Amino acid sequence: MPFSRAISTHHGDSNSPGITPYGFVSEGTPLPPLEKILNTAHVISVGMRVTFRGVTTRHSALIRGPYGWGEFAPFPEYDDAEAAHWLSSALEATYLPPTVTVREQVPVNATLPAVPAHRVPDVLNNYNGDIQELKIKVAERGQTLDDDIARVAAARTALPSARLKIDANAGWTLPQAFTALTALSDYNLLYAEQPVGSISDMKQLRTQLDNAQVPVLIAADELVRKADDPLTVARAHAADLIVVKAAPLGGVRRASAVIAQSGLPAVISSALETSVGIATGVHLAASLPELPYGCGLGTVSLLDTDVSSTPLVAENGRIPVRPVAPEEARLKALAADHATRAWWLERIERCWRLLHRGYATADA
């Protein structure tokens, strides 16, 4: 049976709930044939309203199967081994029945890219209704701590009672992170996402902040989604919470297993997808018994447009749990050029072959 083998976990239970190599937990369902996947694939290009992590146009492939639509949108610089997890997630959304959910809507944060402080009110206007929680990007390459302080201060002025958190994307060294978090904690931060890169720096930073009584929790993101083993950071007690994105972890089932086995609170976040991929993240969030923080799933508001005329955007800080089907006219209007489409279809094929090889290994 494909993917029936589970890796061992820190709980020492290697049979349940079964974290698999790619997470398309198939329970006997074979990998869908490549032809079928390619035949339904729509490759699209969507402009960004605000540049985010250097991205100005988002490319993505949407695929359809018996259970609806899925999105395959690994960032272009990701290699095939990393991108294969994203394909696994898209295939799960389209070829496996949805998992059980326990809520009808999920709380989300708004996301503020690393814009200059004077643009903060403008960017916040992209979000509908009240913003109760905001994630602010910091430590952007080419910027200084003063830029970050000015941005966080502007956000605090615009949203005096909102819950604020920051994301450094591992952009600080350990001493820089300690200095920055000590200064930024004046603005009352909920947590700092991936302030530094390594597990040992995360651990040391937590200790230093504790000793100096700086009240900021530490969240792991890259150390979960880019690690060979997403549970290492939890096992090392290097974070207070984890940020989890369905696609990089191979889909909802595997991401849920990672969260359960980490024993840590989780924040479900987007990978900057259209509403189709966001629906997968919303589904994951809606399946969790505990959701103590706003999810980073409000990012459709950062896109110029969407594949649906009823996009999954937050209204007063909440997104409803519902599937999304892209509209034909929009898929047509957003269709990528010939070369981009060919590149994405070849990438799907290479990733499919990696998944296929994973099946063979699991069978062995």
Ligand SMILES: O=C(O)CCC(=O)C1=CC=C[C@@H](O)[C@@H]1C(=O)O
């Ligand atoms: O978490 C959010 O509020 C929005 C999503 C988000 O920040 C990200 C989406 C996609 C890629 C990542 O670099 C980035 C992140 O680091 O969390």
Ligand SMILES: [Mg+2]
């Ligand atoms: Mg992050």
